[in-house]
Amino acid sequence: MAMTPEERGRAAxxxxxxxxxxxxxxxxxxxxLRVDPLTMAAEAPYPLVELxxxxLDTAMRLVAVLRGAAG
Incomplete structure (x- = not known):
């Protein structure tokens, strides 16, 4: 069963x-990091997560974490 717009919003x-x-x-x-409010405003929302x-320090930390998770 498909999610309602409200369920999709809560899930996002x-x-x-x-x-x-x-x-x-x-x-x-x-x-x-947030739910993109414009994608929540549509009649049938398909919310997007905006990263x-x-x-630079945060980007480098994220790379290090992702490399650690992959290895």
């Missing part, structure tokens, strides 16, 4: 919160 918020928590656990903070911008 939940996954952003989970992603933020897991990244924080690994020492990475993406300050602009946003980060500084």
């Amino acid at each position: 918020e939940d996954v952003v919160a989970a992603l933020r928590a897991e990244l924080a656990r690994l020492g990475v903070t993406l300050p602009s 946003g911008r980060c500084n």
